[in-house]
Amino acid sequence: MADDILIIGAGQAAAQAVQSLRAEGFEGPIKLFGDEPYAPYQRPPLSKKFLAGEIGYDRVELKGADFYTQSNVETHWGTRVTEIDRRQKRILTGDGRGFDYGKLLIATGSRVREINVPGFELDGVHYLRNIEDVKSIQAHFREGARMVVVGGGYIGLEVAAVAAKRGLSVTVLETADRVMARVVDPIVSHFYERVHREEGVTIETGVTVAGFEGTDKVEAVVSGEGKRFPCDFVVVGIGIIPNTELASEAGLEVSNGIVVDEQCRTSDPDICAAGDCTSHPSAVYGHRLRLESVHNAIEQGKTAAATLAGKEKPYNQVPWFWSDQYDLKLQIVGLSAGYTQAVVRGDPESGRSFAVFYLKDGVLVAVDAVNRAPEFMMAKMLTQKKAVLDPARIRDEAIPVKEIAG
Template sequence: MSTSGTNGIVIIGAGQAASQAVMSLRSEGYEGPIRMIGDEAEPPYQRPPLSKKFLAGEIGFDRVELKPVEFYANAGCELLLSTRVAAIERAKKVVLTSDGREIAYDKLIIATGSRVREINVPGFDLEGVYYLRSVADVHEIQKNFKPGAKMVVVGGGYIGLEVAAVAKKHDISVTVLETAERVMARVVDPIVSHFYERIHREEGVIIRTGVTVAGFEGEGGRITHVVSGEGESFPCTFVVVGIGIIPNTELAQDAGVTVENGIVVDEMTRTSDPDIYAAGDCTNHPNGVYGRRLRLESVHNAIEQGKTAAAAITGKDKPYNQVPWFWSDQYDLKLQIAGLSTGYTEAVTRGNPAEGRSFAVFYLKDGVLIAVDAVNRAPEFMMARQLIAKQAKLDPKRLADESISMKEVANA
């Protein structure tokens, strides 16, 4: 075991990567102390359901938490919740908490995740303007789910559109404002964007693209209108802002650990300091499948890097090399994305996105499959995950031909 000393392992952050690291450290045989420090009140929980079933009230916190709180005690992991870390002092190998404690480590895992990007317009601090990142945020938003409520969503990305779908189910009037010319512009091809715009309109959501938000107006400190850059006014009873996230890299940066669009780690999640590892949304890591560095915002990445960090700390290097994948639930649609489409030279559609609710888009780069967006298309998603890992060269005509099954396409 490469870890010596009696201070054990300290994990900053209490999300999915942190929880996985505890589990994996123990299953890899690490027996020393583990301390996990998180700034939220709850033990580690899953964030994806927050904008889906948890917001809808279909499941409670017991279904969202990753492990029951006793798990951590049983696993010999001390939880320091509602606790912020103020600084890492690498020379002394301690972390300082904002309430003045000094916690020593032999090895440190930074799993600080990310935070919401805040909107900087007049009226940003009015009551009734929300972000969705935490359980506490969801509880606040839910208070506004009342008959006659009118919601404006700022940002037509995953979070905004998932919230729109849930609110619509609760009979709330919903308007989505997106600055770009199409929704989900950062992550999918126009074919998929236009499909989602159609679905949301069919469900009764007003989708407005190419609209910037200039400010929020209110009465008595409470929001009543969102005003666009073109001077248009959108009445509302509350607003949810979903305009992206920012990796939490400041602690690492201030401590002199190398940061460049994320905490820079190698395929073993090692940072520039040999005693410090980093995992999850906050990292910039190499990816062998794509031959470049990535910063990902995903559960899968957090889990796998949590495993990788635990393995590396216990001296069993298991290089991280994964095809990224993501999913989004809106209405009766399950969008499953495998790979990253950046740099594609050809998009191949299977099924008809102009009608119905099931199709897939494959992204090829010089004939090699690099990504898929699959809507209610499990075979396409599952097969593509394997083919992307193999960097398979595929015939676009066969991919588009629905009379040829995905297994046959793969075996060609």
């Protein structure tokens, strides 16, 4: 029987798992399958420095070219896995081949949510998820070009910031009444709207997209409210969907992500899953989470590797995220959902540096820190400890961050 460990998907979680499997002492064969023609690379820079052209492929590639050969990993780039046959313990690829496994790691990540309105297929309507997407968007980057961004989330706003700096005319359309509504308090949303406007970006909230107009290529975005936004191209950033189909077709439990335990095991003991595609139990929050972040991918990659190598390294960390827009570094610790009080340290009305502490019945559950590294670092510790904080001490900037918990 094969003792091969096969990894489906070649993103951040997969690359980490390869490294950790070897570090944990697994010496058997590892085979890595990715449907993109590239070795694993970092996605966060795609909407930041890579889009801006400040760094090239060599800087987003996660591992060096010789890493996989040195780690003795058989790589299959550009190879889509089409089926997991759990009975035969074998996977099938799009080119008709089969590979037996002893254990399997599903790290299939996520894909963009597509917009389904008339004109969606027009040239010039782009998404941003992979390197090829960035190349297509960059081809439009000319001073004065008109870009409409559909969706005022992280991706949309990061793309808007890069394009505005390049001298494009940028309009962001958001369905909700404020940007980043899914993840931050209105205080933070309004701060970002102000900064984007200061940088010359037009932000329109409460706008639903009804369709795209154009003959050969997109020429305008039309809203449900009847407004028309002329443009040269569009970038749609309305969220991502976990790639769970392979798992569900194989009969694994899937519910808003591939269901795993704290050891990254799926409902089949020989199969683990890691990264964006999973739903995992969080002891910190007391319920299941599906996270879309690098930190989650890396840490689950480590945990899954340990499990596959016959060890235990349970995953139980407070999530964190970051976003770079203009000179703003937003660092988020924790998940604010369900908070009962948002306490502000610093002044979000003017300037570009402040932090919002989210308390749930007095317990710190999350912090959004804008250009506030000390608050971010402190919050990492305090959220893990489920610290109870006094709002007055948070607000009082005369009290050093380190003494905020009293």
